[in-house]
Amino acid sequence: MLDFRGLVKILEERGELYRISRAVAPKFEMPAVMEQIEKQRKAFIFENVKGAKFPVIGGVLNRIECYGWALGIRPGDPFTARDMDARFEKAKASRIAPRVVATGPVKDVVRTGSEINLADIPVPTVFELDSGAFITAACGFSRNPHTGQLNVGVYRTLILGQNIVAVNASSLSDLRTFYQHAENNGTSMPIALAIGVEPALQMAAACKLPADQSELDVAGALQGKAIDLVKCETSDLLVPANAEMIFEGRVDFSRKIVNTLGEFAGQYGPETAPVTEITAITHRKDAMFYSILAGKNPEHNTLGSMAIFSIQRGLAGALRRQLPQIRDINVYLDPKFGSMAHIVFSIAKSNDAEPMEMIDAAFRMAGGFFPVSHITKRIVVVDDDVNVHDLEDVEWAIWTRIGDAGKFRVIPDVESWELERCAKEGRGSMRVGVDATMDMADRDKLLRPVIPGAGKVQLADYLNKESAA
Numbered sequence: 001m002l003d004f005r006g007l008v009k010i011l012e013e014r015g016e017l018y019r020i021s022r023a024v025a026p027k028f029e030m031p032a033v034m035e036q037i038e039k040q041r042k043a044f045i046f047e048n049v050k051g052a053k054f055p056v057i058g059g060v061l062n063r064i065e066c067y068g069w070a071l072g073i074r075p076g077d078p079f080t081a082r083d084m085d086a087r088f089e090k091a092k093a094s095r096i097a098p099r100v101v102a103t104g105p106v107k108d109v110v111r112t113g114s115e116i117n118l119a120d121i122p123v124p125t126v127f128e129l130d131s132g133a134f135i136t137a138a139c140g141f142s143r144n145p146h147t148g149q150l151n152v153g154v155y156r157t158l159i160l161g162q163n164i165v166a167v168n169a170s171s172l173s174d175l176r177t178f179y180q181h182a183e184n185n186g187t188s189m190p191i192a193l194a195i196g197v198e199p200a201l202q203m204a205a206a207c208k209l210p211a212d213q214s215e216l217d218v219a220g221a222l223q224g225k226a227i228d229l230v231k232c233e234t235s236d237l238l239v240p241a242n243a244e245m246i247f248e249g250r251v252d253f254s255r256k257i258v259n260t261l262g263e264f265a266g267q268y269g270p271e272t273a274p275v276t277e278i279t280a281i282t283h284r285k286d287a288m289f290y291s292i293l294a295g296k297n298p299e300h301n302t303l304g305s306m307a308i309f310s311i312q313r314g315l316a317g318a319l320r321r322q323l324p325q326i327r328d329i330n331v332y333l334d335p336k337f338g339s340m341a342h343i344v345f346s347i348a349k350s351n352d353a354e355p356m357e358m359i360d361a362a363f364r365m366a367g368g369f370f371p372v373s374h375i376t377k378r379i380v381v382v383d384d385d386v387n388v389h390d391l392e393d394v395e396w397a398i399w400t401r402i403g404d405a406g407k408f409r410v411i412p413d414v415e416s417w418e419l420e421r422c423a424k425e426g427r428g429s430m431r432v433g434v435d436a437t438m439d440m441a442d443r444d445k446l447l448r449p450v451i452p453g454a455g456k457v458q459l460a461d462y463l464n465k466e467s468a469a
């Protein structure tokens with residue numbers, strides 16, 4: 001297990017981190033350089049950001065191997081998204097509760113009142129139409145008003161002034177429900193943003209967990225050690241003792257800000273967020289400011305994929321339970337295809353109406369965290385000789401087995417989630433159902449050519465000795 005600095009050290013030792021001493025402007029210039037470094041899947045430290053008092057670090061979790069290294073996998077040993085998913089499932093089952101400690105490195109420097117100046121922080125402005133500079137890597141700490149449990153998520157936060165920010169909580173986040181609860185009760189609420197936390201906590205914060213599970217418990221289990229927490233200076237929230245920086249704040253619902261930011265799926269999106277007054281900043285004496293390049297970029301999307309594992313599980317589990325004819329299923333929610341899920345499942349159908357009936361039923365279902373139709377743009381049904389996990393095979397089935405227009409269905413005016421930016425105001429969006437199974441009457445005509453015994457023979461048994469050597 002490695003803490004944030006441990007991961008940075010390991011990246012630097014392996015030549016995976018660029019240090020940049022040249023002065024850069026935080027608006028556009030630094031993100032333009034970050035983008036080039038991200039493309040190489042390297043990490044970076046900008047040591048000299050114009051006008052700011054801290055260096056900027058980023059790119060530390062921009063490919064799945066980095067997650068493995070942070071969790072103790074040795075360099076060179078394989079670590080895939082599937083391994084990460086398995087780690088999460090194990091951590092959810094084993095959980096290690098956080099530990100409250102008296103103090104920690106994040107309390108080296110404590111600033112309150114007029115000592116707070118967000119202009120000291122090197123927060124980048126990334127895209128030309130963004131509303132301003134966004135903190136992108138903060139783990140936001142709040143309390144569930146019903147259970148008192150601490151909740152953690154990653155929320156982009158717009159800088160609005162010397163001590164004013166707006167923390168964006170999407171309609172799918174637990175934080176949004178806490179906002180609504182406080183607003184309905186006419187009260188303000190405390191929030192804290194932690195920058196540069198243990199990588200396991202950063203991963204758990206991005207993960208979508210059921211409301212009764214704590215990101216802190218899962219993070220502890222992921223790293224095999226409790227997360228140390230310290231009390232905030234200006235509220236009763238607890239925050240990571242080993243973080244680089246903490247911004248403590250109070251959310252005020254009397255003023256809301258509409259803000260625009262470039263998002264993970266490669267579009268802009270408007271958000272509305274209440275303003276938060278920053279009441280204290282605490283930090284390590286040599287603190288680094290962690291920033292994730294926003295938009296459709298590797299670190300944002302790799303970290304975002306932590307949420308996708310559990311959403312995929314929720315959708316696939318709900319569909320399998322309610323449609324037991326499903327042989328195999330693939331739910332993919334990949335920013336390469338935008339912000340929406342696509343679902344492919346295979347069946348051994350007994351009649352030609354069955355696939356479209358299943359598509360209709362699937363779009364009507366609750367899908368774990370969110371209704372299936374809210375976040376799923378397309379459902380494709382294939383025969384069970386098609387590999388649902390091989391999207392080329394699925395495309396092949398669509399374009400070789402469909403000869404009838406009725407096997408494509410476009411469903412209009414479906415309520416969507418706000419991240420589907422092309423949805424129409426008041427009308428929602430469209431959904432597509434594709435029955436890519438062979439018609440019963442076509443089966444003999446459309447059989448796939450198969451070599452008997454293919455895949456079972458051992459090539460080495462057939463090669464001449466000299467060519468095998």
Ligand SMILES: Cc1cc2nc3c(=O)[nH]c(=O)nc-3n(C[C@H](O)[C@H](O)[C@H](O)COP(=O)(O)O)c2cc1C
Pocket residue numbers: 136137151152153154155156157168169170171172173174175176205206207208209292300303304307
């Ligand atoms: C880099 C990054 C930025 C994110 N920005 C936001 C955001 O601005 N608002 C939001 O609600 N979720 C955002 N998310 C997703 C949430 O962190 C994620 O859904 C989390 O589970 C929400 O936690 P909650 O449901 O406990 O509030 C972001 C995720 C990543 C990786």
